[in-house]
Amino acid sequence: MKSISLNAHAKINLSLDVIRKRQDGYHDVRMIMQSIDLHDEVVVETRDTGIEVECDKPWVPGGKDNIAYKAANLMMERYKIESGVGIKIYKRIPVAAGLAGGSADAAAVIKGMNELFSLNLNEAELMNIGKQVGADVPFCIKGGTMLSEGIGEKLTKIPSFQGVDIVLVKPKVGVSTAWVYNNLKLDKISSRPDTDLLIKAISEKDIGCLAQNMGNVLETVTIEKYEVINDIKNELLRLGALGSMMSGSGPSVFGIFENGKKACLAYESLKDGEWECFMTQTI
Ligand code: ATP
Structure with a gap:
């Protein structure tokens, strides 16, 4: 069994503007996203079959209702991974808090599975998968300081605002x-x-x-x-x-x-x- 542990960092918004409501019901936004040091720990490991997601906090859903499951499932299907994957989330980021905790976990799963199964996907490919899991996931894959537009998936790097x-x-x-x-x-x-x-x-x-x-x-x-x-x-x-x-x-x-x-x-x-x-x- 192989296993890998990743830090899944929360984000804050240094600004958040909503430009318009789109016909598909989503909103176009213009916001500055900033990663912070506060993080969950996500352990991703190989299993014989299936996808198992567990969290150490009882108020966070396990199994299929966890966004990490959706990310793992997409990776399994897209890259025809035949063995299974186990995911354990050690939650420190407050939930439903505006800190993108779930998106951060999903991003960690995508990055972790890329390494664990030696998929050799580049960052753009990882972000493309992330976009299908949630609007904030591409940012969580990249991290740092970014201008985020569209529904949150169009990212432009701005100078680092590290260490504040x-x-x-x-x-x-x-x-x-x-x-x-x-x-x-x-x-x-x-x-x-x-x-x-x-x-x-x-x-x-x-x-x-x-x-x-x-x-x-x-x-x-x-x-x-x-x-x-x-x-x-x-x-x-x-x-x-x-x-x-x-x-x-x-x-x-x-x-x-x-x-x-x-x-x-x-x-x-x-x-x-x-x-x-x-x-x-x-x-
Ligand atoms: P965002 O700002 O992206 O909406 P948030 O920080 O406000 O995120 P989350 O902490 O991601 O919200 O949680 C939103 C909902 O998703 C919660 O009600 C929770 O039950 C569910 N959820 C599913 N998977 C997770 C996960 N891995 N971590 C946290 N919440 C999760």
């Missing part, structure tokens, strides 16, 4: 991405992020400019239902964050800090609250 200190807070509610998009009223959006300005700030390593101009149009929907998100944003600012924002469709909120010491002080003050709290960095 982040405090991440996940209130005790789960949010369905589909629910947020279904309740988004595009004609009611009054303020949109200036994505080009943010890309410039990232290129110039101007953390202050980035932090003060970040914007996520989905906040309107999620914050209307969960006021706690606004409370956390304000709390992060009070504790010294240069800027704070909801990630993806929420409910996770992150604060960007000037340095690790300031992030650590904020983390210490938030870590025992009614939420999950992490100190992490952009990678």
Whole structure:
């Protein structure tokens, strides 16, 4: 039996704009995606037959309902893999949190199976498979700092925003991405992020400019239902964050800090609250 272990990294959005609703029901977006150090561990191993998916957290579905299964199944069919595969997920990324935890696991399975079965697929081929599993999976395969357009699958590399200190807070509610998009009223959006300005700030390593101009149009929907998100944003600012924002469709909120010491002080003050709290960095 051969086995391989991979880190499946979460993402945050440094900006999120929704451009239009398409005829197929999806939305065209323009967003800056950023990988962070917070990760699940995904172990992929050969088995005699079938696909088995297990997670160490009981609230995450195992078997066919796990997105990792869908990724493995697609790889088995596409590349006519005759033996089986076992997948074990050690979950650390909060679930239904706007951090693309499921997509990160699926990306790790695609990369892991490529190595385990010596398929020798290049990154473009892996991303193409990923696209069929979910809109955020290609980004999770690539990682880093990217402008993401289309339904999330059109990726353009922007300069790295690595090593920035982040405090991440996940209130005790789960949010369905589909629910947020279904309740988004595009004609009611009054303020949109200036994505080009943010890309410039990232290129110039101007953390202050980035932090003060970040914007996520989905906040309107999620914050209307969960006021706690606004409370956390304000709390992060009070504790010294240069800027704070909801990630993806929420409910996770992150604060960007000037340095690790300031992030650590904020983390210490938030870590025992009614939420999950992490100190992490952009990678
Ligand atoms: P996104 O921002 O891409 O929508 P998210 O972080 O908001 O992702 P996930 O953590 O990926 O959401 O979970 C969304 C749903 O998918 C959950 O309700 C969960 O039950 C289901 N799910 C299936 N497989 C996984 C997995 N491997 N990890 C987490 N959730 C999973």
